[in-house]
Amino acid sequence: MGKHDDGQIGVVAALVRSTFLVNAVYAESAQKHGLTSQQGQLLCVLMAQPYGMGELSTMLGLAKSSLTGLVDRVERSGLVRRESDPQDLRTVRIALTPQGSRLAEGFYEETCRRIAQLPSELSARDRDTLADLLGRVVTDNKVPVVFIDHD
Amino acid sequence: MGKHDDGQIGVVAALVRSTFLVNAVYAESAQKHGLTSQQGQLLCVLMAQPYGMGELSTMLGLAKSSLTGLVDRVERSGLVRRESDPQDLRTVRIALTPQGSRLAEGFYEETCRRIAQLPSELSARDRDTLADLLGRVVTDNKVPVVFIDHD
DNA sequence: TGCCGTCAGTTCGCGCAGCGAACTTACGGC
C-alpha cells in the first residue's frame, strides 16, 4: 500500500481507480444502447442462460425486491420475459426475448471493444499478465460470472 | 479477448469482474460508515483538498446538478461545508468539516484494508506487478484522482 | 386429507442518485 519510491501507485489505489474507469466506460456504453449499467449487467448475465429471480439476486448481489423492479423495467422495454415453470408455479425464469438478445449482443460487443482499449498501451505480453493476475484475484474472491468470455 | 487454451480469463472479463468486486467492497465499506458509495467517494476526493462544484463535477464525471444534491445530503450530515470565496462570490469551495475529516479517514482506512485483502492470495511480487500494470492503465486513460495513495 | 413451515416472488414506501432545462447571481470586457 502507498506510493513506491519510483512514484508507482499502490495496488489499492490502482484497483479503485481502474474500477472507477471501467464503471464509467460500462455506463457510457450502456447509455449508447439505451440502457443503464444495471440493465446492461442483467442482460449480460442472461446471455449465458435464463435464471430465476433468486439466482439473479445472488449473482448480482441485490435484494430480491430490488430485482423485481429492475426486471420490471427491462421487461417493459421488451428485452426480457418472465417464463413460468409448470413444475413449480412459485418460480419464474427470466429469459431474453429475441430483441433483448440482439441488444445484449450489441451492448456486449461494444463494451468489450471499449474495455479492450483501456489497456491498449500495454504490450500483448503485459496484457496477458494483467489478465492472469486480475483473473486470479477474481477467482480467489469468488466473483460471480457477471461478464463472460466468448471465444 | 476470450478464453485462452489454459482456461485463463480474458483481460476484458477480468477487468469487468474485478470492477464488480471492488464496487461491492467499496459499497459495503461505505455502508458500514453510514455512507453511500458516492458519498464515500466525495469524501475521499475532498481528503486531498477542498474543491469547487465545477471541479468536483469534472473529477467525478457527474452533471453539476447531480453534484448539488450529493453535496446537499453530505452537508446535511455535517460532513462537509460550503465555503464562499470572497474573491468570486459565484464560486463555492466544498471542504470537509472536522467530523467529516474523521469519518473520511475511517472510511478510507477501512476501505484500503478491505481492498488490500482482495489480492492477498497473490505473492508480493505479483501484487507489485499488478499495481504497476493497473497503474499504467489508469494513468494512460487519465483517470482523475478519486482515490489517493498515502505513504 | 388437511395443516403448516418454508420458499419464491411481489408490493409498498422510503431515500439516494443522476440527468437536462431553466433560472439566478456574479464576474469581466468593452
Place this chain on the structure above:
DNA sequence: GCCGTAAGTTCGCTGCGCGAACTGACGGCA
C-alpha cells in the same frame, strides 16, 4: 453601464436499492 459568460441551484423526472410485509405454491407429516 451593458452584455455575454461562467458557477451553482432549482425543478421535475426516472431509475436504483433496501427492508418489511404480504401472497401464493410446495412439500412434509400426521
